[in-house]
Amino acid sequence: xxxxxxxxxxxxxxxxxxxxxxxxxxxxxxxxxxxxxxxxxxxxxxxxxxxxxxxxxxxxxxxxxxxxxxxxxxxxxxxxxxxxxxxxxxxxxxxxxxxxxxxxxxxxxxxxxxxxxxxxxxxxxxxxxxxxxxxxxxxxxxxxxxxxxxxxxxxxxxxxxxxxxxxxxxxxxxxxxxxxxxxxxxxxxxxxxxxxxxxxxxxxxxxxxxxxxxxxxxxxxxxxxxxxxxxxxxxxxxxxxxxxxxxxxxxxxxxxxxxxxxxxxxxxxxxxxxxxxxxxxxxxxxxxxxxxxxxxxxxxxxxxxxxxxxxxxxxxxxxxxxxxxxxxxxxxxxxxxxxxxxxxxxxxxxxxxxxxxxxxxxxxxxxxxxxxxxxxxxxxxxxxxxxxxxxxxxxxxxxxxxxxxxxxxxxxxxxxxxxxxxxxx
Amino acid sequence: xxxxxxxxxxxxxxxxxxxxxxxxxxxxxxxxxxxxxxxxxxxxxxxxxxxxxxxxxxxxxxxxxxxxxxxxxxxxxxxxxxxxxxxxxxxxxxxxxxxxxxxxxxxxxxxxxxxxxxxxxxxxxxxxxxxxxxxxxxxxxxxxxxxxxxxxxxxxxxxxxxxxxxxxxxxxxxxxxxxxxxxxxxxxxxxxxxxxxxxxxxxxxxxxxxxxxxxxxxxxxxxxxxxxxxxxxx
Numbered sequence: 001x002x003x004x005x006x007x008x009x010x011x012x013x014x015x016x017x018x019x020x021x022x023x024x025x026x027x028x029x030x031x032x033x034x035x036x037x038x039x040x041x042x043x044x045x046x047x048x049x050x051x052x053x054x055x056x057x058x059x060x061x062x063x064x065x066x067x068x069x070x071x072x073x074x075x076x077x078x079x080x081x082x083x084x085x086x087x088x089x090x091x092x093x094x095x096x097x098x099x100x101x102x103x104x105x106x107x108x109x110x111x112x113x114x115x116x117x118x119x120x121x122x123x124x125x126x127x128x129x130x131x132x133x134x135x136x137x138x139x140x141x142x143x144x145x146x147x148x149x150x151x152x153x154x155x156x157x158x159x160x161x162x163x164x165x166x167x168x169x170x171x172x173x174x175x176x177x178x179x180x181x182x183x184x185x186x187x188x189x190x191x192x193x194x195x196x197x198x199x200x201x202x203x204x205x206x207x208x209x210x211x212x213x214x215x216x217x218x219x220x221x222x223x224x225x226x227x228x229x230x231x232x233x234x235x236x237x238x239x240x241x242x243x244x245x246x247x248x249x250x251x252x253x254x255x256x257x258x259x260x261x262x263x264x265x266x267x268x269x270x271x272x273x274x275x276x277x278x279x280x281x282x283x284x285x286x287x288x289x290x291x292x293x294x295x296x297x298x299x300x301x302x303x304x305x306x307x308x309x310x311x312x313x314x315x316x317x318x319x320x321x322x323x324x325x326x327x328x329x330x331x332x333x334x335x336x337x338x339x340x341x342x343x344x345x346x347x348x349x350x351x352x353x354x355x356x357x358x359x360x361x362x363x364x365x366x367x368x369x370x371x372x373x374x375x376x377x378x379x380x381x382x383x384x385x386x387x388x389x390x391x392x393x394x395x396x397x398x399x400x401x402x403x404x405x406x407x408x409x410x411x412x413x414x415x416x417x418x419x420x421x422x423x424x425x
Numbered sequence: 426x427x428x429x430x431x432x433x434x435x436x437x438x439x440x441x442x443x444x445x446x447x448x449x450x451x452x453x454x455x456x457x458x459x460x461x462x463x464x465x466x467x468x469x470x471x472x473x474x475x476x477x478x479x480x481x482x483x484x485x486x487x488x489x490x491x492x493x494x495x496x497x498x499x500x501x502x503x504x505x506x507x508x509x510x511x512x513x514x515x516x517x518x519x520x521x522x523x524x525x526x527x528x529x530x531x532x533x534x535x536x537x538x539x540x541x542x543x544x545x546x547x548x549x550x551x552x553x554x555x556x557x558x559x560x561x562x563x564x565x566x567x568x569x570x571x572x573x574x575x576x577x578x579x580x581x582x583x584x585x586x587x588x589x590x591x592x593x594x595x596x597x598x599x600x601x602x603x604x605x606x607x608x609x610x611x612x613x614x615x616x617x618x619x620x621x622x623x624x625x626x627x628x629x630x631x632x633x634x635x636x637x638x639x640x641x642x643x644x645x646x647x648x649x650x651x652x653x654x655x656x657x658x659x
Contacts, residue, residue: 374527411507417481
C-alpha cells in the first residue's frame with residue numbers, strides 16, 4: 001500500500017522528500033496526543049485509521065472520482081455552500097491548514113505577521129506537500145479576512161482559485177449580495193463539472209449534508225453529560241475529519257460513534273472524573289492537525305466539552321431549512337443558512353457572545369477559554385466584548401493567543417493550570 | 426527554594442543554570458522536609474523527579490504575598506522570563522490574572538540585556554536610572570529593537586543614566602497597562618527580582634497612582650506560596 005501511495009503522490013506532483021518528513025513527524029505526534037489517551041470509545045478507531053493513512057485512502061477515492069470524469073473542489077472555509085458541489089456530482093474537500101510544518105515555506109512569500117492558519121494552508125500548496133490540493137480541480141476561497149483575501153490572490157498564481165465575496169455586515173443589502181454570490185457559485189460549479197444542478201439533485205445534497213450536521217449535533221449533545229463520555233480531543237478529530245471525508249460514510253461513522261456513546265452515558269462511563277473541570281473553547285478555527293490547545297488543556301486534567309468555532313458548533317449548528325422542491329426556494333434556504341454563521345468577519349457580530357453564554361450553560365462548563373491565533377485581528381478584537389459579557393454573566397474566562405509552534409507550550413500550560421486552579425470547585 | 430513551618434525557616438535564591446534538576450537536587454540534599462511543592466517553569470519535571478506536587482506560579486505568588494501581607498489584594502511580579510499581574514478576591518483567592526504575551530519585552534530579561542549593553546550589573550541598573558539628569562524616550566516595544574536604539578543613543582553620546590531611565594519607563598508602562606486591564610486594588614505587592622529595582626518601583630507606583638509594597642525578599646514570594654501549600658496539603 002505504501003508503494004501505491006508513493007506512485008499516486010508522484011503523479012500528483014508532490015515533493016516526496018518534504019512530504020515524507022511531514023508524515024514521519026505526524027506519527028509520533030498522533031501517538032503522544034491521541035493514542036496515549038485512556039478509555040477511548042472504540043468508534044474512534046475509524047478516525048485513528050483515517051489519520052494513519054491521512055494522505056492515502058481518501059486521496060485515492062478522489063483520484064478515482066477524477067479518473068471517471070468527476071471534479072474535486074477544495075475549500076478552506078465553512079461559508080462555502082458544499083451542497084452545490086455535491087449536487088453537481090463533484091466532491092468538496094476542506095483543506096487542512098493546521099500544522100507548523102508548512103509555515104516556514106509560506107514565510108518565504110507571505111508577510112511573517114500573518115496568522116498561522118493562512119501561512120500553513122499557503123505553504124501546503126507552495127511546498128507541494130498536500131495531495132488534496134494537488135488533486136483538486138478548483139480551489140474556492142472567500143473574503144472572510146484581509147489575510148486570506150490577499151493570500152488567495154497569490155495562491156491563484158499556483159492553481160485556479162475562485163473567491164466568494166462574504167459580506168461584511170448582516171443587513172438586507174448584505175443578504176442580497178450573498179445570495180448573488182451563491183447563485184454565481186452555482187454557475188461556476190456547473191461550468192466546472194458540465195453538470196446542471198437540478199432541484200432534485202440539490203434536494204438530495206441538502207439532505208446529505210443536513211444528515212451529517214445532525215450526526216455532529218448528536219455527538220456534541222452527548223458531551224453535555226457529566227461525566228463526559230468522549231474527550232474534547234476525540235470530538236475535535238471527528239469534527240475535523242468531517243471536513244473532507246465522504247459525507248455519507250462520515251454520517252455513518254458518527255452515528256456508530258454516537259450509538260456507542262449512548263451506551264456509555266447510560267452506564268455513567270466517562271473519560272474523565274466527574275469533577276474534572278469542564279471547558280468550552282471559543283474562537284478561531286482549529287484546522288487539522290492543530291490539536292495543540294486541546295492537548296494542553298486535557299493533559300492538565302480538564303476536559304473540553306464544546307467548541308464554539310468553525311471546527312465546532314459554527315460548522316453544523318444550523319440546518320438548511322426544508323423548502324418546496326424548486327431551485328429558487330432551495331437556493332434561498334442555502335443562502336440564509338450560510339449567512340447565519342456567527343463569524344468574527346461580520347460587523348457587528350453580537351450573536352456570538354450570546355451563543356457562547358448559551359453554550360456555556362447548556363454544556364455546564366466551569367470556564368471558557370477564548371482562543372485566537374496570533375495576528376487574527378477579528379477574533380482577537382472580539383475577545384474584548386466577550387470578556388465583558390462573560391464577566392457580567394459570572395462565567396470565568398481565560399484569553400489565549402497563540403500559533404502552531406511548540407515554543408510557547410510552557411507559557412500556555414502555566415496560564416491554563418492557573419485558570420484551572422482558579423475555577424476548581 | 427523555601428522551607429516553611431509556620432514561618433519561613435530557610436531560603437535560597439540561586440541561578441537555574443543549564444541543569445535545573447541537578448540544582449534542585451543539590452538544594453534539597455540532606456534537607457529534612459515533609460512535603461514538596463514545585464512552582465515555576467520546569468515544575469512538572471522537577472516534581473516528578475523529586476517526588477513532589479505542582480502549583481502554578483500565579484497561585485503560588487498570590488498565596489505567598491497574602492501570607493506576607495494579610496491585606497494584599499494584588500500582586501505584580503516581574504520575573505526573569507515573564508511578568509504578571511494577579512488580582513485577588515477579598516478572601517485571597519486568585520480572581521483574575523494577566524501575563525505578558527509571547528515576547529520578553531517588559532521582563533527581567535529585557536533589563537538584563539540592556540544592563541549588558543550599558544555595561545553595568547543588572548543590580549546597578551536602577552541606580553543608574555535614578556541618577557539621570559534628563560528625560561528621553563525609547564520608542565521600541567521589542568527588546569531587540571530597543572537594544573538597537575540604545576546602541577544608537579550611546580553612539581550619539583547620550584547620558585547612560587537617561588537611557589537607563591527611558592528603559593525603566595518602557596517596562597513600567599507595559600506592566601502598568603497590564604495592571605489597569607486587570608483592575609487595581611490595594612494593597613499592591615510588587616514581587617519578583619525586578620522589585621529590588623528602586624527606580625522601577627517608583628515608576629510603576631507613579632503610573633498606577635499607588636504606593637507599592639515590596640517584601641524584604643521579593644524573589645522568594647512564589648516559593649513561600651508553594652511551601653505554604655505543601656504544609657496545607659493532606
